[in-house]
Amino acid sequence: MKEEITELLPRLRRFAYSLTGSLSDADDLLQNTVERLLTRDMPDDADLTKWAFRVCRNVWIDECRARKVRRDAAEHPELTDGQVINGEHQTTKEIEWHRVDAAMAKLPQDQRQIISLVAIQGMPYKIVAEILEVPKGTVMSRLARARAALSEALTPATMRTDS
Missing domain, CATH: 1.10.10.10 (Winged helix-like DNA-binding domain superfamily/Winged helix DNA-binding domain)
Incomplete structure (x- = not known):
């Protein structure tokens, strides 16, 4: 499976870039995607390529949600632990x-x-x-x-x- 993932890397990186619009963010997304691919069990009936792209997309969605939470916390410090961020x-x-x-x-x-x-x-x-x-x-x-x-x-x- 590691060899198949290695072959997918260029395609996954292009996909990550299309999602993020930034090379550095795409590289981070690719790294997080590969980490998940290697640490999670692939479903028995799944095609590796489809599963890898789905994992990449889901990791990006999680990152977008996390960024929104961080942005909201920065814009509304009254909702945090009482710390004034800016x-x-x-x-x-x-x-x-x-x-x-x-x-x-x-x-x-x-x-x-x-x-x-x-x-x-x-x-x-x-x-x-x-x-x-x-x-x-x-x-x-x-x-x-x-x-x-x-x-x-x-x-x-x-x-x-x-x-």
Whole structure:
């Protein structure tokens, strides 16, 4: 079986490269694939070539999932053990939240309610109209005015004078 795997290596490497788009990632994927091929028992009814490519694909899927978990942990340090991974990014995010909060506070209450229900809570216009007991068109026009007001409040003064 080791000889057959050795013959498959160039094809597996090309496949790994097609999955990853990077030579170094492809080499890592190929190494992990070969390791699994050598340490796991091949199913009795499996064709080695098909099984090897399936293992390679599955190893890549596992790697993509692991990368997503690591990326999410880096982007949302509040979900980790309380460690701040990127203090500058966190500080910038907090400043932006404060700017948005301040801009939201300046909106009239009817617009603030609409933007909260539609943009923050993700509710459909029809449901928001029912909650606030106003026509759907009123929801849409208040939302448009609220978005325009927020955009104006959040756009730096230097950019507003250039237009």
